[in-house]
Amino acid sequence: MSLDTVVEDIRDDARARAENIREEGQARADEIVAEAEADAEELLEERERAVERQIAQEREQALSSAKLQAKQQRLEARRDVLEDVYEQVEAELVALDGAERETLTRELLDAASTEFEDENEVFVYGRADDETLLTKILADYDGYEFAGDRDCLGGVVVEGRNSRVRVNNTFDSVLDSVWEDNLKDVSARLFEQ
Incomplete structure (x- = not known):
């Protein structure tokens, strides 16, 4: 090799x-x-x-x-x-005016007056525009007098001289109560699905 x-x-x-x-x-x-x-x-x-x-x-x-x-x-x-x-x-x-307003106001006053059966002097307050109507209605009640204006839609606020009770039977308070109690139903009717 x-x-x-x-x-x-x-x-x-x-x-x-x-x-x-x-x-x-x-x-x-x-x-x-x-x-x-x-x-x-x-x-x-x-x-x-x-x-x-x-x-x-x-x-x-x-x-x-x-x-x-x-x-x-x-x-x-x-x-x-x-x-x-x-x-x-x-x-x-x-x-509301006329007989309908008077009827509702009387009913509210009647409902409030049950709290003041033992009172000699009872003071009623209401809407300024209702003073004439309230004065007319109060003529039918012994010891009741119109005591001044309240900022409300109508109705009455009633209080006795000697008691500490005040009853608010204004249209506003009734509306608020009815509204609150029926709000669900009102809403259901308005917004049916």
């Missing part, structure tokens, strides 16, 4: 080992790239799921917020309508 042959064998052997190392390196590089691509794909899918969850959560929050806002607006509108109805009833009570 000649030196050239030995050198050529060594070179062939080195080339084969270099090719083998290169192939192993390429296989390892391909493996690393495949692992990195799989990891990147998994990370991408995880991030997409997280974004979808966040979008769904934000959508649900926005929907919930919109529903709450709509409910509040509906309640405000109902409250406004109820206030309008209440104010309309007040206006109609103020506008």
